Amino acid sequence: MLSFLPVVVGILERGFIGAFIVMAIYLASRVMKFDDFSIEGTFGLGGAVVAWSLLHNTNPWLALLLGCIAGGISGCITGLLHTKLGLNKLIAGIVVTTMLFSVSINIGGANVALGNAPTVFSALHNSSFASLILLASMALAVAFIFIWYMKTESGFILKSTGINEQFVTSLGKSVPLYITLSLIMANALSALAGGIFVQYSGFFSAFGNVGILIAALAGCMIAELIAINMFIMALFGSIIYQLIIAITIELQVEPSWQKLITGLLIVVILVVKKLENKKIKGSVAA
Amino acid sequence: MINLENVNVEFGEFKALHNINCSINAKDFILILGHNGAGKSTLLDVISGRLTPSSGKILRNNVDISLLSEAKRARFISRVFQNTNMGSVATMTVAENLAMATLKCKTAGFNFAIKNFPQQIVEETLKPLGLRLEELLNTPIGKLSGGQRQIITIIMATLCEPDILLLDEPTAALDPVSTENLLQFVHNFTKNRNMATMMITHAEQQAKFLANRTWVLQKGKLESN
């Protein structure tokens, strides 16, 4: 059993980091109905900003904040490209992601190690559970902030924007403002995840964000399958995804098949969802 | 209160509205009649700000508002669409929708939105209706019937005391009984208010009793005023 515990701890840690991106995807794709590709780019941007800040002797918490702000600005740009210049949502996201790659490698470099720079985890290395607890409380704190926000007046309008833009306009509120606001939040979250991941792994790589979007999407779909409150479910969805990945690693599945497995996972979730919907409809009819 | 002066709306060659001049006063109830494509909805679009007129002016208390955005005009011009889905958020409950509608009168902040629920509506409006809508407050509004939903939508649209309420075929998607109920509701609901109402309808005979004025649009021109 002793050899099993660290596996679970690792899964939970990565799951909690992934949860921020799952929340970001949920906020953009599901709440705002804006499939924002730039979330992948801002994960890298957040990492680059945090790596740069740490190597310039910034407090690690302040570094995370700077990463978030950078992510938020990037989200704002995606939003403005869509709402002001009328770029298609997907294209706006892809354009920004493309630009972010250059920005990230110029801020962080192609690959940079943090060395002995202090991180939010470095003080905790004595206990194996301390990092896990820190990550869990950060993820929970962010989830609760969003649960609270979604109940506020502003949160209500934000939710409504994704469902019925005309209604929001009828309330005299600016639709572009709320679209942009949601992208700012989603991208700040993704950048936060990128920043935490850099501090957690001790290095930044320009390709660190590869595959993040699909992993988070899978996490988001798992979360929706078990939905109670999405922001809490984001944590579970992300953890379950990491569990599945860990199983494929432990099974030593031929690595070149792993991406297929992720894709299949998403298909399976869709099928399960569809079956469930039919079951509900069936019982109503009966 | 609201005046249109020489308003034209053109889509390329096509003249959707042709030199419209009219005035709408407080307490007016105006029925707008006309064939499909006569420009009825376009007239409401241009008043509510969904469309900017190609030429001409829209005045509110003698101030030109024709360049004001739809969102900015929403504060004093409310609109209800014929599609019953457009006036509310289907996934949210009736109470949440009503609470949200009050945000039209103020900026959305970080208070709990549900605290804005207009409690007086239950006693003053919903219970007297006798349609037991007050029992559906915690139901997602998307689960209500079209007629029920349209009543709630009209209540929501008037919560912030607009100058003018625009009803775009509110009964089009309803069955005859619901239509009757809704028209009765609109009558009772608007008669003691200071606001003006404009209603597009094809059910002229049924709705006649509501109106003090009737306009007919034909090929973009206002025929009778």
Add this chain to the structure above:
Amino acid sequence: MSKKILALLLGLIAILAAIVLLKRNKPSADHITIGILQTASFPALDDSMQGFISEIKKELGDKVIIIEQNAQGSIMQAQAIASSFKANKSISGFYAIATPAVQALKSEIKTRPITFAAVTDPIGLHLREEGSNITGATDMADIEKQISILKILLPNVKKVALLYNPGETNSVILVKQMKIALEKYGITYQDNGANSQADVAAAAQHAVQNAQAVLIPTDNTIASAFPIVRQIADKANIPIIATGTAEKEGPLMQFGVDYFQSGVQAAQLMKKMLVDGIKPMDLPIVAPTSSIIISKKALEKYGLEIPDSLKDSVSLM
């Protein structure tokens, strides 16, 4: 609903536990288990893998069990593999191929020995700090020597185009050194970045239009799209000088970093640590055996001859 989550979570954990316990409970007293983490599938990295495996099997025979993992370019995946490795106490040594792999392993594994190959700048990555458990083989070639040979072979070249992916750390470091050496020999240069394989063609096109030779560092992106670079350069009649593309044909001159050999060296280091008990910090980082390969075909094509002064230091192919 919450029952469903619980069931799902517990079910998955049970599966995981079953696999972990079943797979790991094998007695490993007379066996040595080695975990290999490869960053992605590129020809050079695959060579490093094969070199390591063939050498470690030669050294340790049947006693060795190898667990092979590939992160497929995903850093998150690399991290997940590293943490799975960390938890697997039966693994006694680790082999990391390319920079992200060694970084991921470094962040998780602090006590058991790690060797690496295909890493260009181990010092810059803080791999060799006091008490480190890491050593390995770099792929840093002797850039200055290469440029000096370039100057002798192609004395008329005044400007070269550097073709690389600015997102690859190896390339960035090599290009930096190339620029210093080029300046020293009075050759001007121009950067041509390709951020992905899709951009390689455009970058190569730009490169051949603006210079008399194309210089390519060890770069996985360019290497995997090399055929297209070769085509474009051939059409424009511009010679290619490359570092370790693992391409047999095409480049006029290749500074071969033998990645297979790097893997062999890493395996030897691993053996010294595991069997002979030498501390990683007592094993210096190994540099690659670099050879200079000149293509006969390309020589003919460009009407060049190898000066006598070079004949001993290059091999024709």
